[in-house]
Amino acid sequence: MLTTPIYLDNNATTPMDPRVLEAMLPYFTQKFGNAASRNHPFGWVAEEAVDYAREQVAKLIGASEKEIIFTSGATESDNLAIKGVYEMYKDKGNHIITLTTEHKAVLDTCKHLEKLGAQVTYLEVESDGLLDLQKLEAAMTPQTILVSVMYGNNEIGVIQPIKEISAIAHKHGALFFSDATQAVGKIPVNVNEDGIDLMAFTGHKMYGPKGVGALYVRRKNPRVKVTSQMDGGGHERGMRSGTLNVPGIVGFGKACELCQLEMEQDAKRLSALRDKLENSLLELEESYVNGNKQNRLPHTTNISFKYVEGEGLMMAMKDMAVSSGSACTSASLEPSYVLKNLGLSDDLAHSSIRFGLGRFTTEEEVDFAIENTKKAVNHLRELSPLWEMFKEGIDLDSIEWAEH
Amino acid sequence: MAYSDKVIDHYSNPRNVGTLDKSKKNVGTGLVGAPECGDVMRLQIEVDENNIITDAKFKTFGCGSAIASSSLATEWLKGKSIDDAITIDNMDIVEELALPPVKIHCSVLAEDAIKSAINDYRVKNGLPALELEKSHH
Numbered sequence: 001m002l003t004t005p006i007y008l009d010n011n012a013t014t015p016m017d018p019r020v021l022e023a024m025l026p027y028f029t030q031k032f033g034n035a036a037s038r039n040h041p042f043g044w045v046a047e048e049a050v051d052y053a054r055e056q057v058a059k060l061i062g063a064s065e066k067e068i069i070f071t072s073g074a075t076e077s078d079n080l081a082i083k084g085v086y087e088m089y090k091d092k093g094n095h096i097i098t099l100t101t102e103h104k105a106v107l108d109t110c111k112h113l114e115k116l117g118a119q120v121t122y123l124e125v126e127s128d129g130l131l132d133l134q135k136l137e138a139a140m141t142p143q144t145i146l147v148s149v150m151y152g153n154n155e156i157g158v159i160q161p162i163k164e165i166s167a168i169a170h171k172h173g174a175l176f177f178s179d180a181t182q183a184v185g186k187i188p189v190n191v192n193e194d195g196i197d198l199m200a201f202t203g204h205k206m207y208g209p210k211g212v213g214a215l216y217v218r219r220k221n222p223r224v225k226v227t228s229q230m231d232g233g234g235h236e237r238g239m240r241s242g243t244l245n246v247p248g249i250v251g252f253g254k255a256c257e258l259c260q261l262e263m264e265q266d267a268k269r270l271s272a273l274r275d276k277l278e279n280s281l282l283e284l285e286e287s288y289v290n291g292n293k294q295n296r297l298p299h300t301t302n303i304s305f306k307y308v309e310g311e312g313l314m315m316a317m318k319d320m321a322v323s324s325g326s327a328c329t330s331a332s333l334e335p336s337y338v339l340k341n342l343g344l345s346d347d348l349a350h351s352s353i354r355f356g357l358g359r360f361t362t363e364e365e366v367d368f369a370i371e372n373t374k375k376a377v378n379h380l381r382e383l384s385p386l387w388e389m390f391k392e393g394i395d396l397d398s399i400e401w402a403e404h
Numbered sequence: 405m406a407y408s409d410k411v412i413d414h415y416s417n418p419r420n421v422g423t424l425d426k427s428k429k430n431v432g433t434g435l436v437g438a439p440e441c442g443d444v445m446r447l448q449i450e451v452d453e454n455n456i457i458t459d460a461k462f463k464t465f466g467c468g469s470a471i472a473s474s475s476l477a478t479e480w481l482k483g484k485s486i487d488d489a490i491t492i493d494n495m496d497i498v499e500e501l502a503l504p505p506v507k508i509h510c511s512v513l514a515e516d517a518i519k520s521a522i523n524d525y526r527v528k529n530g531l532p533a534l535e536l537e538k539s540h541h
Contacts, residue, residue: 307465308465309442309443309465309466309467309470310442311442311467311468312415312465312466312467312468312470312471315407315415315467315468316415335442345440346439346440346441346442347439347440347442350439350440350442382421383418383421383463383464383465383471384463384464384465385435385444385445385446385463385464385465386439386444386465387465388423388463396439399435401437401438401439401440401444402436402437402438402516
């Protein structure tokens with residue numbers, strides 16, 4: 001039976017897998033020790049659990065457990081990677097290259113470093129969301145110490161050519177960092193095959209708990225170091241002080257293990273469901289997929305329904321949780337910067353909806369979403385003066401709109 | 405952000421959706437907003453020989469609050485004289501729909517649409533357009 005509301009916003013966060021919760025529970029009450037307590041069994045039990053989780057996490061990305069630094073989540077990992085590399089290597093150079101479509105945790109960290117003397121190049125992506133490698137090649141300088149490119153985009157799901165990007169970074173002697181928050185656990189990610197030196201990811205996007213994430217920091221070829229951003233007890237090989245969140249880490253580890261076991265079948269099932277959803281919705285006139293459709297996360301689609309506004313549309317899509325590139329508030333009338341960077345006009349960006357499927361999404365839910373979305377789009381188009389004008393053959397660009 | 409019951413009511417059952425014949429002399433049309441800003445309202449009034457608004461229709465591209473604001477505006481306009489209609493203030497709409505601060509611009513847009521429709525009617529009928537204060541939102 002279908003229970004509403006249905007959840008199709010798995011790029012924002014995922015529900016925790018009950019198996020993850022089960023693994024975590026003992027570490028709240030019985031096995032509550034501090035993993036840094038070296039002198040009694042409570043500490044040993046906690047440390048053992050953390051070690052095991054570190055292996056589970058490392059294995060999922062093809063790393064060694066010594067290369068995993070536990071953090072509070074991807075935002076902290078992004079900060080630690082970028083600021084930490086800048087501080088450690090700034091004598092070598094002060095240039096960082098990133099993309100305009102990165103997550104705010106990367107962009108705002110780079111902006112922060114600009115105030116401290118860093119030079120940052122924000123490369124624009126192509127209209128399909130992918131980076132043109134020649135642009136990266138052209139932007140590299142002897143001063144470049146870090147290239148930061150996300151693995152899979154949170155809004156449109158496009159997957160960047162990571163191997164090629166890391167190769168260019170390395171050729172010029174720079175390190176390569178990837179925010180892989182949306183990709184790890186969804187598609188195979190291997191830090192060695194992909195040539196990744198640092199990588200951020202988090203538990204709650206892969207059916208694990210919130211408040212726990214990791215930064216992968218390469219130990220060999222090259223040995224990468226980051227300056228810690230928090231002073232204290234010198235946990236996590238001195239790179240991230242603070243008492244370890246043992247239950248969270250245990251859950252994160254379990255979530256990684258489950259992803260490793262089930263990713264392939266999940267991805268297959270979800271991409272079929274996503275395609276069904278997408279193809280059905282594209283039957284609506286004047287609807288367009290945003291971003292490259294070939295190189296894309298299996299569970300994500302982002303569609304613009306022209307002549308209806310996203311926030312209004314979400315309200316009409318009753319009993320469904322999705323996300324829109326439109327934010328109609330006085331604080332921010334700006335539509336999604338990611339979509340705008342693809343070259344989408346503001347009105348198309350305002351008309352976009354992101355659907356994010358997940359491990360617990362059923363076909364029945366997708367069928368419901370298709371019907372519900374179609375009904376909502378048609379309803380709002382009946383209300384839309386722009387749709388009426390379009391139907392009358394009026395060119396909307398020929399109208400002088402009262403800017404406000 | 406949760407919507408008020410009145411916004412949801414107007415949004416789910418919008419009143420007076422539609423189009424009046426804008427070529428008619430006694431129909432005034434206001435088209436305000438811009439697609440790039442995420443909201444466009446078209447509000448139309450039909451006025452009888454006694455300057456009473458006998459019909460009002462709207463179509464809106466925008467969020468739920470924008471749709472509700474214009475739906476409410478058409479309800480209020482019907483039966484009013486154009487002189488009374490021009491006094492409708494956006495804050496009346498804010499109050500009636502319990503709009504939160506971030507949605508006040510929707511009510512401002514509705515007020516602009518009313519005034520713009522009335523002016524269109526006035527100009528068509530040889531009356532001078534009313535000076536409108538420029539609103540910011």
